Amino acid sequence: MAKDIKTTAERMAMLPADIPRDAVIVTRNLKREYVMGSEVVRALQGVDITIRRNELVAIMGPSGSGKSTLMNMIGCLDTPSEGEYWLNGHRVSELDDDALARIRNKEIGFVFQTFNLLPRATALANVELPMVYAGASGKERRQKAEHALEQVGLGNRMDHRPNELSGGQRQRVAIARALVNNPSIILADEPTGNLDSATSVEIMALFETLHDQGQTIILVTHEPDIAAHAKRQIVLRDGKVESDGSTLVEVSA
Amino acid sequence: MMIGETIRVAFQSIRANKLRAMLTMLGVIIGVAAVITVVAMGTGAQRSVEARINSLGANLIQIQAGQDRFAGVAREGGAPLTTDDADALLREVSSITAVVPEMSRNQQVVSGNQNINVSVVGTTANYPDARNYTITHGAMFTDGDNGSRQRYAVVGSEVPKMLDVPPAAIIGRTITIRAIPFEVIGVLSEKGSQGWQNPDEQILIPLNTARYRVMGTDRLRSIAVTVAEDVPQEQAMVDLERIMRREHKIRPGGVNDFQIRSPREFLATAEETTKTFSALLLSIAGVSLLVGGIGIMNIMLVSVTERTKEIGIRKALGATKIVIMGQFLIEALVLCLTGGALGIVLGWVMSQVVSDKLGWTTEISPTAVMVAFGFSAFVGLFFGLWPARRAAGLDPIQALRYE
Numbered sequence: 001m002a003k004d005i006k007t008t009a010e011r012m013a014m015l016p017a018d019i020p021r022d023a024v025i026v027t028r029n030l031k032r033e034y035v036m037g038s039e040v041v042r043a044l045q046g047v048d049i050t051i052r053r054n055e056l057v058a059i060m061g062p063s064g065s066g067k068s069t070l071m072n073m074i075g076c077l078d079t080p081s082e083g084e085y086w087l088n089g090h091r092v093s094e095l096d097d098d099a100l101a102r103i104r105n106k107e108i109g110f111v112f113q114t115f116n117l118l119p120r121a122t123a124l125a126n127v128e129l130p131m132v133y134a135g136a137s138g139k140e141r142r143q144k145a146e147h148a149l150e151q152v153g154l155g156n157r158m159d160h161r162p163n164e165l166s167g168g169q170r171q172r173v174a175i176a177r178a179l180v181n182n183p184s185i186i187l188a189d190e191p192t193g194n195l196d197s198a199t200s201v202e203i204m205a206l207f208e209t210l211h212d213q214g215q216t217i218i219l220v221t222h223e224p225d226i227a228a229h230a231k232r233q234i235v236l237r238d239g240k241v242e243s244d245g246s247t248l249v250e251v252s253a
Numbered sequence: 254m255m256i257g258e259t260i261r262v263a264f265q266s267i268r269a270n271k272l273r274a275m276l277t278m279l280g281v282i283i284g285v286a287a288v289i290t291v292v293a294m295g296t297g298a299q300r301s302v303e304a305r306i307n308s309l310g311a312n313l314i315q316i317q318a319g320q321d322r323f324a325g326v327a328r329e330g331g332a333p334l335t336t337d338d339a340d341a342l343l344r345e346v347s348s349i350t351a352v353v354p355e356m357s358r359n360q361q362v363v364s365g366n367q368n369i370n371v372s373v374v375g376t377t378a379n380y381p382d383a384r385n386y387t388i389t390h391g392a393m394f395t396d397g398d399n400g401s402r403q404r405y406a407v408v409g410s411e412v413p414k415m416l417d418v419p420p421a422a423i424i425g426r427t428i429t430i431r432a433i434p435f436e437v438i439g440v441l442s443e444k445g446s447q448g449w450q451n452p453d454e455q456i457l458i459p460l461n462t463a464r465y466r467v468m469g470t471d472r473l474r475s476i477a478v479t480v481a482e483d484v485p486q487e488q489a490m491v492d493l494e495r496i497m498r499r500e501h502k503i504r505p506g507g508v509n510d511f512q513i514r515s516p517r518e519f520l521a522t523a524e525e526t527t528k529t530f531s532a533l534l535l536s537i538a539g540v541s542l543l544v545g546g547i548g549i550m551n552i553m554l555v556s557v558t559e560r561t562k563e564i565g566i567r568k569a570l571g572a573t574k575i576v577i578m579g580q581f582l583i584e585a586l587v588l589c590l591t592g593g594a595l596g597i598v599l600g601w602v603m604s605q606v607v608s609d610k611l612g613w614t615t616e617i618s619p620t621a622v623m624v625a626f627g628f629s630a631f632v633g634l635f636f637g638l639w640p641a642r643r644a645a646g647l648d649p650i651q652a653l654r655y656e
Contacts, residue, residue: 072650075569077569077649077650077653078650097573097574098573098574098575101568101571101572101573101574102571102573104569104570104571105570105571106571110569110570112653116562116565116566116569116653117566118563118566120265120266120269129567129570130570130571132255132258133255133567133570133571133572133573133576134571135255177570181571
């Protein structure tokens with residue numbers, strides 16, 4: 001982090017000229033290949049997408065479409081075999097593991113299908129965790145975590161452990177955790193996959209509220225209902241972008 | 254801030270698995286406790302040997318009749334120690350402060366209707382001083398008593414009990430040694446048993462009385478010599494040997510027919526024995542610590558596997574390799590150091606039990622405590638390293654998917 005002294009604007013200025021200056025995510029000919037036994041699996045076969053600040057985007061596609069691989073790539077959990085990826089001006093495609101960890105910490109808020117909270121830690125401690133790795137002081141951590149929990153409507157559940165919370169509440173804790181470091185993007189992987197439909201609607205409403213407040217949100221889902229909350233849907237098939245735009249009928253929450 | 258957080262997490266995960274943590278620590282606890290107890294026993298044994306030898310008189314050199322060799326065959330009684338030897342030593346060796354000849358034999362001693370068999374020692378008036386005794390009742394016989402072959406007896410502290418008489422009441426009594434009546438004029442202070450021989454079960458009589466009236470010989474069992482404080486014992490021993498060889502007319506190259514021993518030699522032997530014993534037990538303790546360390550490694554590997562998902566979450570949220578490694582290393586370290594601390598307590602308790610129940614002197618050595626604690630920290634780091642590296646190296650995608 002110490003060597004990264006440039007501001008976002010300065011970093012953006014160094015990007016190729018044809019990239020919009022408010023692009024948070026830019027991929028160019030992104031490819032990812034896996035070797036499975038003797039076979040080479042081409043999970044991504046050249047993906048070009050650009051996502052601008054304050055967009056709410058759904059990435060869709062059937063299983064095997066490369067959706068998960070793209071999500072891992074966007075989430076800086078994996079690096080491409082070929083092609084380039086800029087996240088908020090950082091050229092992620094050439095970073096090592098520890099640099100990726102720092103980028104994840106600073107730029108990305110993850111929301112998972114299975115919530116992925118630490119079971120033994122309270123809601124507050126779970127939300128504080130990204131700030132622990134960011135090196136924030138105890139006081140700052142507590143203040144920001146409380147604020148984030150209030151934002152998702154869990155101000156009165158801070159000292160509860162995950163097993164004392166409902167599914168919807170757990171996902172709210174996860175969203176608070178994703179928000180707390182003020183990331184460039186929130187990356188939600190099937191965020192309603194383990195929730196009943198009523199709770200799903202609440203969670204989607206929360207995402208929309210955050211979007212209205214200026215947050216960039218990427219939803220990875222295979223459910224059209226959920227994708228319909230987004231103004232823009234990117235559909236993958238066989239490792240390529242099949243369609244990109246507002247093709248689906250919008251369903252209001 | 255991160256270190257504090259990491260330590261907190263380590264304690265949290267240990268608390269979550271109390272029984273497992275306890276069993277894991279057991280190896281280290283036993284190892285550390287063993288080290289501390291063994292060293293405490295060793296140190297205590299050494300101290301008590303030193304104390305005993307000092308009570309016998311650390312400056313005391315003992316000359317004993319050895320075996321006379323004739324044509325390579327050891328014979329008994331070839332060249333005895335005599336009162337002449339004792340006189341010669343006192344006359345010729347300037348570093349000597351006192352010469353105490355001792356002529357002793359087990360004798361039948363009768364007092365009233367009591368009949369005991371004890372060692373009767375014919376010696377000189379300086380015996381109590383040279384051998385660190387005091388007189389608890391009555392008085393020691395004098396050089397004058399020796400010269401005039403008085404039938405006076407000074408008894409060891411056990412003798413009144415053996416004769417069933419209170420120590421104070423034995424003064425002035427008449428006892429018979431080989432049917433010769435003696436008046437008891439003093440009682441010696443207590444020394445405590447020295448193993449196979451109890452110095453408290455003896456009766457001192459004047460040397461000349463023993464020589465001319467009881468034993469009828471000038472043969473001595475031993476000559477004890479005290480040396481001036483400022484003279485090196487080794488040098489005094491060389492002087493003594495030279496005079497003794499001359500007195501016994503041993504040709505150059507000839508074998509000594511006497512033995513010169515100093516309590517320091519016994520001390521050295523005792524120390525050697527203690528060291529060997531301690532080294533043996535310490536190596537067992539070391540093995541226990543090693544096994545404890547392997548136990549910790551084993552459980553840490555299990556812990557890494559169990560918490561794969563947690564590691565994935567932490568990595569996704571921005572934990573770097575070094576942070577994950579630190580977390581597991583500190584956890585192993587906390588296990589080992591907690592085990593070490595408990596081991597120290599257990600070792601202390603065991604040392605107390607040993608000294609209370611077995612009556613052994615024990616002394617907790619601060620060095621042993623520090624070494625044991627340091628070693629358990631080393632065990633934690635060493636055996637925690639591999640599991641920690643394994644945790645740090647996990648792929649976050651795989652780890653997040655792990656159920």
